[in-house]
Amino acid sequence: MLDLRRLRLLRELSRRGTLAKVAQSLSYSPSAVSQQLSKLQEEVGVTLLEPDGRGVALTPEARLLVRHTDAVFARLEQAESELAAAGNHVTGTLRVGTFQSVAHALLPDALDILAQRHPRLRVEAWVLEPAESVPAVITEDLDVAVDEEYPNRAAAPDEQLDRQLALDDPLQLVVPAAWGPATVLEDMAERPWVFEPRGTMAHAWSVAFCRDAGFEPDVRFAFNDLVLRLRFASTGHAATILPALAGAAAAPDVLVRPLPRSPVRRISTVVRRGRVIHPAIGAFRTALRESADRFAQNTGRQSAAKVAR
Helix, strand or coil, X not given: CCCHHHHHHHHHHHHHCCHHHXXXXXCCCHHHHHHHHHHHHHHHCCCCEEEECCEEEXXXXXXXXHHHHHHHHHHHHHHHHHHHHXXXXXXXXXXXXXXXXXXXXXXXXXXXXXXXHCCCEEEEEEECCHHHHHHHHHXXXXXXXXXXXXXXXXXXXXXXXXXXXXXXXXXXXXXXXXHCCCCCHHHHCCCEEEECCXXXXXXXXXXXXXXXXXXXXXXXXXXXXXXXXXXXXXXXXXXXXXXXXXXXHHCCCEEEXXXXXXXXXXXXXXXXXXXXXXXXXXXXXXXXXXXXHHHHHHHHHHHHHHXXX
């Protein structure tokens, strides 16, 4: 019988790339990791690691063993989830990676819901871009990642992961009120813009959307921070495209207008397949959806009040 602890080390090496990173993630010393992998190699009777520069690389036989190891650990995680579901106890610690707008607009309310219904569940959260949080779910550094998909930019399927829609977040044109009663995207053809930085999904989509409308946007500013982009709009420096979760409907000194074809950013929760039925996962997903519903209702009331003024 192969040693599960050693198999886990090989699996972590395939994910993290270096012995040092494996050691850091599992609180081992690099030499201990190396010794355990050497023993695993003796157990299986084939070469698992080969020199690769200053580090090591997995052989084809090692990658084969990792695929089987993934299946074993997925079944063990599923068994753990089924036992937790059978007991119907929502306890323990849930580690969540989310991005700024969800953390700002939805997470506090979702935590209130969870605290009221499941006081024994501890939630820890970090603000991370999906490019960081989704891989962290695969490596088991996180239990849940909140991911985003822009129109025609769906995430590639991954058999290790389960993706569940939390909300469709409308994308909106946000312009300085001082610019006058602009109502359509084409009115902004000669105006300055603030987008997310180059290389991000949001930047690529926003630029492409403006080009589809017949103009090249004059992108003078680039910030990841949605609050800062809203600030630049409210102070008259630039137009922008923001998701509804950014809260522009309640902000002063801006006009919020719908975009052609009513595009939405899809926000999903991503978990490992073995964790889908775990009660803590289900509780978090439910709370986040309820928080999103409340936000949408409040945003609708704020938009109506803004128009009335």
